[in-house]
Amino acid sequence: MSGVASFLTRRRGGKAWHWTDIVTWVWLIGGLVIMFGPAIWLTASSFKSPAQLAEFPPTVLPYVNKQVTVEGHEKPLNLFTVKMADGTTRQLAEVRRIGIVAQMIDPANPGEVIKINIAERVPVRELGLATENYVTPLQQNDFLLYLRNSVFVTFAATIITLLTNSMAAFALSKYKFPGRDLVLLIIVGTLMVPLSVVLVPLYSVVNAVGLFDSLWGIILPTVATPTGVFLLRQYMLTIPDELLDAARMDNATEWQIYWRIVLPLAAPALAVLAIFSVVWRWNDFLWPLVVLSRKELYTLQVGLNTYAGELNVQWHYILAMTVVTMIPVVLVFVFLQKFITSGIAGSGLK
Amino acid sequence: MGQISLQGIQRSYGALKVLHGIDLEIADGEFVVLVGPSGCGKSTLLRLIAGLDSPTGGRISINGTDVTKVSAAARGLAMVFQSYALYPHMTVRQNLAFGLENIRLPKAEIESLTAEAARMLEIEAYLDRRPGQLSGGQKQRVAIGRAVVRNPTAFLLDEPLSNLDAELRISTRAEIAALHKRLATTMIYVTHDQIEAMTLADRFVVMRSGKIEQVGKPLDLYNHPANLFVAGFIGAPRMNLIETVISEVAAHSVTVTGPGGLAVAVPVDGSALKAGDRVTLGVRPHDLAASEDKGMAVNVSLVEALGPETVVHAAMADGQKLVAVLSGQGARSSSGNLRFSMEGAKLHLFDSQGQRVPDLQDSNR
Numbered sequence: 001m002s003g004v005a006s007f008l009t010r011r012r013g014g015k016a017w018h019w020t021d022i023v024t025w026v027w028l029i030g031g032l033v034i035m036f037g038p039a040i041w042l043t044a045s046s047f048k049s050p051a052q053l054a055e056f057p058p059t060v061l062p063y064v065n066k067q068v069t070v071e072g073h074e075k076p077l078n079l080f081t082v083k084m085a086d087g088t089t090r091q092l093a094e095v096r097r098i099g100i101v102a103q104m105i106d107p108a109n110p111g112e113v114i115k116i117n118i119a120e121r122v123p124v125r126e127l128g129l130a131t132e133n134y135v136t137p138l139q140q141n142d143f144l145l146y147l148r149n150s151v152f153v154t155f156a157a158t159i160i161t162l163l164t165n166s167m168a169a170f171a172l173s174k175y176k177f178p179g180r181d182l183v184l185l186i187i188v189g190t191l192m193v194p195l196s197v198v199l200v201p202l203y204s205v206v207n208a209v210g211l212f213d214s215l216w217g218i219i220l221p222t223v224a225t226p227t228g229v230f231l232l233r234q235y236m237l238t239i240p241d242e243l244l245d246a247a248r249m250d251n252a253t254e255w256q257i258y259w260r261i262v263l264p265l266a267a268p269a270l271a272v273l274a275i276f277s278v279v280w281r282w283n284d285f286l287w288p289l290v291v292l293s294r295k296e297l298y299t300l301q302v303g304l305n306t307y308a309g310e311l312n313v314q315w316h317y318i319l320a321m322t323v324v325t326m327i328p329v330v331l332v333f334v335f336l337q338k339f340i341t342s343g344i345a346g347s348g349l350k
Numbered sequence: 351m352g353q354i355s356l357q358g359i360q361r362s363y364g365a366l367k368v369l370h371g372i373d374l375e376i377a378d379g380e381f382v383v384l385v386g387p388s389g390c391g392k393s394t395l396l397r398l399i400a401g402l403d404s405p406t407g408g409r410i411s412i413n414g415t416d417v418t419k420v421s422a423a424a425r426g427l428a429m430v431f432q433s434y435a436l437y438p439h440m441t442v443r444q445n446l447a448f449g450l451e452n453i454r455l456p457k458a459e460i461e462s463l464t465a466e467a468a469r470m471l472e473i474e475a476y477l478d479r480r481p482g483q484l485s486g487g488q489k490q491r492v493a494i495g496r497a498v499v500r501n502p503t504a505f506l507l508d509e510p511l512s513n514l515d516a517e518l519r520i521s522t523r524a525e526i527a528a529l530h531k532r533l534a535t536t537m538i539y540v541t542h543d544q545i546e547a548m549t550l551a552d553r554f555v556v557m558r559s560g561k562i563e564q565v566g567k568p569l570d571l572y573n574h575p576a577n578l579f580v581a582g583f584i585g586a587p588r589m590n591l592i593e594t595v596i597s598e599v600a601a602h603s604v605t606v607t608g609p610g611g612l613a614v615a616v617p618v619d620g621s622a623l624k625a626g627d628r629v630t631l632g633v634r635p636h637d638l639a640a641s642e643d644k645g646m647a648v649n650v651s652l653v654e655a656l657g658p659e660t661v662v663h664a665a666m667a668d669g670q671k672l673v674a675v676l677s678g679q680g681a682r683s684s685s686g687n688l689r690f691s692m693e694g695a696k697l698h699l700f701d702s703q704g705q706r707v708p709d710l711q712d713s714n715r
Contacts, residue, residue: 245402246435250449250496251423264439
């Protein structure tokens with residue numbers, strides 16, 4: 001602990017504050033707020049009820065109305081702080097509400113019903129989570145199905161990406177053939193073509209081969225990534241050719257060289273590409289939106305979109321499911337950040 | 351059986367010709383060393399024999415079968431690489447077994463073969479380690495073990511000792527020699543270290559710029575270098591090559607003269623030469639002797655006392671540099687003038703083309 005404390009209080013000017021100390025603190029705290037603020041607000045808001053979301057000014061933390069169980073009433077009743085006609089304040093539970101008048105009872109004396117104007121009362125609130133934001137979409141609105149679709153698409157696409165890209169990279173890094181550099185140049189050149197440019201022709205192709213409205217229609221067009229081929233090729237160039245020659249002397253076929261020598265040795269680069277691929281495929285929105293039309297095939301990102309209707313946006317569900325979709329990506333970053341940084345440093349890509 | 355024959359092997363990379371027609375016959379069980387300066391094509395030749403590369407011309411046959419178009423795997427050879435090329439993600443045991451697994455030997459047989467090779471090379475203790483956890487010498491043993499375990503028709507070794515420190519190099523060299531003796535398998539060994547070459551070789555192939563300069567037993571090459579290149583390449587320190595002029599051609603000798611009072615009769619067959627021809631006189635540093643009064647006058651520039659011998663760097667009257675290795679710790683500790691004498695029978699004479707002037711035939715003696 002003392003180590004952490006001395007680290008945090010370390011100053012450039014020794015005992016005194018140097019102006020760079022102040023700038024550093026302001027900069028770092030500012031950065032923390034800018035980067036973590038939205039994520040924390042999102043997570044906190046995902047536990048708010050629709051009414052609370054619409055409140056102004058907004059609160060950071062989610063609150064729920066305090067409830068009490070009163071004898072003679074099956075359901076727990078909401079508790080309010082009420083300003084009585086004589087100027088005193090009491091905590092009463094609401095039995096029912098008719099127009100602007102609420103029938104309320106004192107939990108200590110459930111027999112007597114008091115009629116209160118709703119303007120005279122303020123709900124008693126406590127920190128609490130509106131978990132139904134999560135439960136309802138997952139149980140009733142097919143979100144578990146969307147989750148399953150997303151997981152399937154992500155994993156299938158990642159495995160095929162790793163396999164095909166590593167084969168291409170192996171050929172481009174370890175074999176000499178005419179036009180090799182041209183092929184590489186073309187592959188890397190496709191990095192400059194954004195999806196929106198090829199969206200329509202790609203749609204025609206997918207439609208023509210009968211992959212429209214199927215999960216394979218989102219998986220297959222995305223598996224050949226120029227980034228992946230380039231990243232793996234650069235890594236495979238560092239594997240010495242002598243190893244391949246040694247394997248050839250050891251009677252290995254070219255396939256065995258790829259599978260048993262090159263692939264295991266390229267594991268760090270494959271890990272990086274796997275992370276990238278998972279994040280890309282998980283976050284894909286536009287292409288799945290174009291290809292998928294049946295609701296039971298929706299991925300999470302497309303499913304989220306269904307909550308934003310023309311007339312009514314169900315913010316509480318959108319927020320909650322956004323948190324759900326964020327979790328895998330965050331976990332990937334938390335546990336594999338070492339690989340990600342090395343991958344970005346190694347390839348200059350992100 | 352491991353008889354290898356190369357006929358007119360050529361290899362070029364685009365316009366660059368690396369090998370200009372190599373002819374070589376290697377007998378079964380022979381230890382052949384390819385030596386030459388870097389870039390002379392010796393490693394390329396080894397890769398061609400291995401089948402890792404294919405020649406642009408010529409024929410390679412093993413045991414009489416033409417294998418020029420046969421893949422590396424099917425040639426039944428084993429290679430030890432300069433960088434060892436051990437598979438870093440496999441344990442030593444897996445490294446040894448990899449080649450055997452690829453030819454689908456039964457598991458039990460793989461086990462017994464690897465165990466035997468491990469025992470022979472004394473690497474049993476670290477069979478379950480990965481190459482990264484081994485020292486250079488241990489890696490070298492594993493690399494050799496990986497070759498031995500497959501029981502090849504011939505071993506190809508590409509500068510296998512160059513990554514070891516001096517001490518380890520000497521002991522590993524002895525082990526390779528012992529291994530060759532025990533296995534009696536053909537070995538082709540590429541090196542640029544002539545001590546390795548001299549100590550290991552049954553036969554010695556000196557290469558330069560893609561051509562074979564001379565083939566022979568190590569001492570034959572040392573004693574009778576065929577040309578200036580071989581003369582200068584073999585032997586350390588290098589042979590002194592002195593530009594001289596023939597003053598007289600006799601029946602059984604050629605007399606050459608040079609600056610500093612150099613005049614010596616070399617017993618060679620000088621029938622193709624005449625007085626006045628420019629020739630090069632080769633003298634091994636060990637064949638020079640210091641003398642008080644006779645011989646050629648030189649100016650000593652540096653004396654290195656090594657203990658058992660003394661290396662003297664000197665310049666002749668016309669500036670040509672000489673190195674002499676004098677035995678013992680003679681009192682030549684300072685620079686100054688000195689005379690070197692030499693014995694005619696130990697000298698080498700090369701004509702203006704750089705070719706050795708033929709030795710005297712027995713009948714002429």
